[in-house]
Amino acid sequence: MLMWKLDSCRRRQRRGNKETRVAHQLHGQWYRGGTSKCWLFANDEMPADRVGIAQALAAAFGSGDERQLNGVGGASSTTSKAAVISPSAIPGIDISYLFAQVGIGASGVELTSNCGNCASAVALYAIQNGLVRPHGEITQVRMVNENTRSVLVADVATPDKRIPSNGAETIPGSSMPGVPVNVFFENVDGASTGELLPAGGAMTQLAFADDFVGASCIDAGAPACFVEAAELGMTGTESVAETRLRLGELIAIRSAASVAMGLSAEDEVPSPAVPKIGLVAAPADYTSISGETIPANAYDISARMVSMFDPHPAIGITSAIALARDAFVEDSLVNSIIADTVLAPVDESREISIRIGTPVGVISCQVQLDELGHVARLGVRRVARRIANADIDLPLVG
Template sequence: MTDQIKIPCLFMRGGTSRGPYLLKSDLPEDLNQRDKILLAIMGSPDVRQIDGIGGADPVKSKVAILSKSDEEGVDVNYHFAQVKIDEPIVDTKPSCGNMLIGVGPASIERGLVKASDGETKVTIRDVNTGMKIEEIVQTPGGEVSYDGDFKIDGVPNSGTPVEIRFLDSIGSKTKKLFPTGNKIDKINGKECSLVDAAMPVVFFRATDFGVTGNESHLELNQNQNLIDEMGKIRIELGKRIGFGDVSKSVIPKVALVSKPDKGSIKSRYFMPWSCHNGYAITGSICLMAASKSRGTICSEFYSDYSDKGSFEIEHPTGISKLNLEIDYKGDEIVNLVAGTTRHARLIMSGDVHVQKSKLK
C-alpha cells in the first residue's frame, strides 16, 4: 500500500503566473483537507518550496481548481487559491487573472468543454469574486494551440493568443467601486485611493514614499520599510471596509502610481508583500477603473475619460494593454467591460503526488 496519493494535474503557465490546474472532483470536499493537499502539492510552508511544485515566488505559488458549471450560459467554474510560501495559509478570497488565462485551455484539455475546429469560446464563472468572463481559445482541428507568435511582456517566449473579456468587474469583493465611500482617504499621513474593480487595490503616489516609481521589482523588494508602511495602511483599510484582519490575507493588494513615459500610467503592483515583476490582470482592471474615475490618486496622472479605447500600464518588465468599454453616469463608472490578450502554455500533465502523512 503506497504512502502517497496521486492527483491528476495539469501544470500550466497562464500569462505571467504558473501553477497546477486541478479538478474540484479530484480534491476532498472538506476544505481543511483540501487546503492541506494544496499546501503539500506546492511544498508550503517552506521558503524554497523544495518538497513541492511551487516556485518560491508568489506568482508561481498559485492553484486553479476547475469544475463543470451547472449555471445556464456558463461552462466552467474557476476557483483560485493563493498558497502562501512560508506559512501554512491557502487564501481563496482573491482571484488571479493570469491563471485565468489557462482556464479555457485547461478546461478543454480536461474535457470540461468540447473544442470546436478553429476557435472555442469558454464562459467562466470566477467563484472567488462572482465575475463572469469569456475566453476565446484557438483550437485548430479541435485541439488547443500553444505555439504561436504572439508576445507578451514578462514571458520570454511567444505563444498562441487567448482573448479574455471581464463582463462585470465593479465591486468584485465589496459591491462598491469605492469601498470606503471616498475617492481619497488619508491614513498614517499618507493619501491613498482604495478601489474595487476585479480586485480591491490600494493606490499610492510613489513619491509619497520617497521612491520615483521607476524602480525595478527587485529594487522595491529590498525596500522593507516601504512594504511595511504600505502594509500598515492596507491592514487599517481592511478593518474599515469589513474585511477584518487582513495581515495574513493577500487582499486588498497595494500599488504605487507615477507619471508615465509613453503608456497611460506607470505603476508598481504588490502582492502585497513583494512587487510583481509585471502586472496582475485583475489589478490592471482596477488601475484602469481608478484612473478613469476623476478625483482619485490615479487620475492625477491620467486625463482620458473616454468610454472606449485602450489603456496601457508601464510596469517593471514592459507594458500591459487593456481594451475597455465603460458606462458612465455623470462622472461615475456604473459598468465596465475590460478585455486583454495573453497566452498560456501546458508545461506538464500527469499526477502530482502527496504524502498521506501530510493530511493528518
C-alpha cells in the first residue's frame, strides 16, 4: 500500500453530492495557467505533512515513469506541476499555496520553488471555489507561496462581479484563450536564500570545463543564473532543439551556480528545480516555435531557459521575474544589455516594461518602481482556465 493515508478526519465524500469516497482517491481540479498546466488540490484533500503530500502527488502523477503513463502527469516540465491550496490566517492575505514540481521518470517531488504560471491558476481557483468573492470588474487575490514565503498579488478579471468560467484573451505560447490574470510579485529580493545576490556580487566567475564563465546569479522570484550566450558561442536566438544540444554545458554551469549561491554543497546534487539557468543576449531577428518572424526591434533581451533539465518552450514566470529584477542590478549581465535602451526613459508612472524574446514569442514583464526609483513589484500578464474537475484514483503499490 502507499506509505501514507488520509487522516480519519479527511472527507470521504465527493464534493457536491453524497457519493462515498475511498481513502486512496484524491479530488483535484486541472487548470491551465499561462503556459503551464497544474493540478490543484484543497489542503484537506492531502496528508498533513510534506512527505505525505510528495508521496501522494508522485503516485497521482505516475512520476516514476518518463511518460507518466500511469498517472495524470503531462510528462514535461511545464505540465508536471501541482499546488495545494488553503485559506490564509495572515492578515491581508487571502490564500496560501504549496507548489510542487513533480518528477518525471523519478519519484521525487520538488517543494522548494514557486511557479508564476501556476499562481495565475491558483488565483482563478480561489475565486471559482469560493475562497475569494468577486468584488468588481477586477478581483484582487493576495497569496503567499509557502515554498518561498513570497507574496503574490493576482488581478483576476471578474466582469460584472461574476465568477468567470471562460475568457477571451490569449498570450504567447498558447493560442487558446483564458481568463485574464495579471500576477505581481512583491518583496522578491532574496526570498529563497536571504540575499538578492547570493553569490556575492553582480557578476560571478563560475568554473566550467577547465575554464571560467561569467554569470549573474540572483535570487528574485526564484534563484537564477544568467550567462551571456556569446560566452558559449551561441546567439541567444536558438530554437528549443538547438538549445537542447548544449544541455550538458548548461547543466554543468547550473551546478557550479548552485554551489556559488549556497543552494548546495560541492558534493551534493543540486535541486532539479533551482537555480534556474538561462542564456541571454541582445536582440536579433529569430523565428518562433509557431514560425513567426520576431524582429530585433520587437523585444529588449533574448532568453533561452532550461527547466528541469530540458529547454523551456517559453520562459518560466519566476525566471522572467529574476531576469527583470537583474536589469536593476548595476553592472549585472542583464543590466549591461538593456540599461541604455530600456531603463533610461522612466516616465512619471514609474513603470517599465521589459520585453523578453523567448522561443514562443515576446513575453513582457512589468516593473513598478517606488518614489525612490527602487523596484517595488514585478508582474506578468497571464491567462488561466479550468480544464477538469475530477477524482483521481491512486495506484496501490507494494
